[in-house]
Amino acid sequence: xxxxxxxxxxxxxxxxxxxxxxxxxxxxxxxxxxxxxxxxxxxxxxxxxxxxxxxxxxxxxxxxxxxxxxxxxxxxxxxxxxxxxxxxxxxxxxxxxxxxxxxxxxxxxxxxxxxxxxxxxxxxxxxxxxxxxxxxxxxxxxxxxxxxxxxxxxxxxxxxxxxxxxxxxxxxxxxxxxxxxxxxxxxxxxxxxxxxxxxxxxxxxxxxxxxxxxxxxxxxxxxxxxxxxxxxxxxxxxxxxxxxxxx
Numbered sequence: 545x546x547x548x549x550x551x552x553x554x555x556x557x558x559x560x561x562x563x564x565x566x567x568x569x570x571x572x573x574x575x576x577x578x579x580x581x582x583x584x585x586x587x588x589x590x591x592x593x594x595x596x597x598x599x600x601x602x603x604x605x606x607x608x609x610x611x612x613x614x615x616x617x618x619x620x621x622x623x624x625x626x627x628x629x630x631x632x633x634x635x636x637x638x639x640x641x642x643x644x645x646x647x648x649x650x651x652x653x654x655x656x657x658x659x660x661x662x663x664x665x666x667x668x669x670x671x672x673x674x675x676x677x678x679x680x681x682x683x684x685x686x687x688x689x690x691x692x693x694x695x696x697x698x699x700x701x702x703x704x705x706x707x708x709x710x711x712x713x714x715x716x717x718x719x720x721x722x723x724x725x726x727x728x729x730x731x732x733x734x735x736x737x738x739x740x741x742x743x744x745x746x747x748x749x750x751x752x753x754x755x756x757x758x759x760x761x762x763x764x765x766x767x768x769x770x771x772x773x774x775x776x777x778x779x780x781x782x783x784x785x786x787x788x789x790x791x
Contacts, residue, residue, distance in 0.1 A: 583623035592633025604685035611649035639676035674731035678738035
């Protein structure tokens, strides 16, 4: 228990250092690599604020995101500088096609497993995803994350998200060199979770006029065409009858 408390204390101090320094980092900021330092490999928790990612000032159990907000998680080797998700928190791209529902909220969730260099095994991690989570208005950040997929919790920390990584939690790292920035990535948009509403028709569907129908469901166009054919045939028969009578 003592070692667990020590780890949580160290990670809390690390979060404090992030907040005391640069708590918000743009995904497009350019700078040179930082000098070697000690740090951890862990999942970091962020919120999209004023067009950029901000390191969460509270744990996910204490944060209640509002409707229309964007939550972010990034797995990375980090020190005093936050390693933010590599994709922007675009609510419209993630939740734009998910209808709002009374009594619920929509939260866009960005989960970035990081780069191959961040991977504990050195293998390529899964792609970064964006998921629209529809949940009750009082749901915390932890509940939003759990709604999108399984979360492995150890020592009070989110150690694995949707099976990644399979083992390990808050691994201490020595003499790491944290890159100043990461190359941006494009999110894979996953199906919305928790939604019970029927998606509205797409603009292309709405722009196509429906065929005119009679009250019993028969198309008016077919009825009119049949009537014209009957009239033509009747007219032709009348003309033929007159010619025979005159001959």
